[in-house]
Amino acid sequence: MLKIALPNKGRLSEEVRELFNDAGLEVRGRGERALTASLGGEFEAIFVRAQDIPEFVADGAAQAGVTGWDLVNEAGRTLESLMDLEFGRCRLVVAARDESGITRVEDVKDGMRVASCFPRLTQGYFQQRGQRVTVVPVSGAAEIAPHLGIADIVVDLTSTGSTLKMNGLREVSTVLESSARLVAYPGNGADARRSLEELTQALSSVLAARGRRYLMANVPKASLAQVREVLPGLNGPTVVDVMDGGSFVAVHAVVSSRTIYRTVNALKALGGQGILVTRIERLMA
Ligand SMILES: Nc1ncnc2c1ncn2[C@@H]1O[C@H](COP(=O)(O)OP(=O)(O)OP(=O)(O)O)[C@@H](O)[C@H]1O
Numbered sequence: 167m168l169k170i171a172l173p174n175k176g177r178l179s180e181e182v183r184e185l186f187n188d189a190g191l192e193v194r195g196r197g198e199r200a201l202t203a204s205l206g207g208e209f210e211a212i213f214v215r216a217q218d219i220p221e222f223v224a225d226g227a228a229q230a231g232v233t234g235w236d237l238v239n240e241a242g243r244t245l246e247s248l249m250d251l252e253f254g255r256c257r258l259v260v261a262a263r264d265e266s267g268i269t270r271v272e273d274v275k276d277g278m279r280v281a282s283c284f285p286r287l288t289q290g291y292f293q294q295r296g297q298r299v300t301v302v303p304v305s306g307a308a309e310i311a312p313h314l315g316i317a318d319i320v321v322d323l324t325s326t327g328s329t330l331k332m333n334g335l336r337e338v339s340t341v342l343e344s345s346a347r348l349v350a351y352p353g354n355g356a357d358a359r360r361s362l363e364e365l366t367q368a369l370s371s372v373l374a375a376r377g378r379r380y381l382m383a384n385v386p387k388a389s390l391a392q393v394r395e396v397l398p399g400l401n402g403p404t405v406v407d408v409m410d411g412g413s414f415v416a417v418h419a420v421v422s423s424r425t426i427y428r429t430v431n432a433l434k435a436l437g438g439q440g441i442l443v444t445r446i447e448r449l450m451a
Pocket residue numbers: 175176177178216217233234235236237254255256323324325326344345346
């Protein structure tokens with residue numbers, strides 16, 4: 167059995183479950199508080215805190231894991247990054263009080279105190295810039311620190327920016343961009359690597375399918391050349407005969423969901439009929 171460490175709660179846990187479910191690896195838990203679950207196939211999920219996952223995987227206690235790229239970097243352990251899962255997008259930023267007069271990272275003076283849940287990344291960032299700051303490690307709610315006089319500035323995660331805004335803080339610079347990652351133990355043997363390669367392909371196929379739709383339509387044969395221009399498909403649309411005496415053909419194509427509205431209208435304008443758009447569960451190119 168290969169152990170995959172997954173976040174037990176917090177920001178990433180729901181989306182991780184959904185992604186694995188969609189890939190056909192249903193988390194068969196024994197209830198909300200179960201610490202392990204079978205994922206089907208050769209995988210077993212172990213549920214732990216997102217912060218602990220880099221350590222567990224680096225030690226080989228789990229052969230792979232899903233956690234934030236920010237936490238992987240903060241841990242500073244050697245891990246193989248297998249894939250970017252595209253959710254949990256956020257940035258680790260330097261932020262200062264609106265009235266601090268700090269608008270650029272260059273305004274941060276030597277000796278200033280920086281509160282962060284990411285002490286290692288914070289230290290490394292300022293050190294690399296040649297700025298000597300004192301890091302004040304906190305385990306959450308760093309945004310409050312400047313108001314309590316515990317620190318001058320903070321290094322914290324943001325996505326919508328509303329927490330910073332609510333706390334009267336202004337973003338000054340970006341330390342790291344992050345999203346959820348599938349990472350692996352570097353010491354995995356050949357069998358584990360093969361299984362993890364299959365897992366990566368399965369998860370990738372789900373992500374590839376999410377932004378796309380399958381479109382089918384009957385179009386006049388006479389307009390096929392123009393239809394080809396609006397329906398690129400993966401390798402051009404599939405064209406199938408329709409038993410109507412030959413004036414129509416059926417076209418099938420995988421289309422970006424962002425352009426589907428425009429594509430359907432374009433097909434209608436070309437005489438398309440019986441237009442059908444469906445979701446795709448998985449897509450392997
Ligand atoms: N605002 C956000 N938007 C998107 N992703 C985020 C955001 N905040 C955090 N994340 C991502 O989710 C990961 C886990 O954060 P989460 O808040 O779930 O756990 P935590 O705060 O570290 O722990 P706890 O469960 O104790 O609160 C972060 O390391 C980061 O990768």
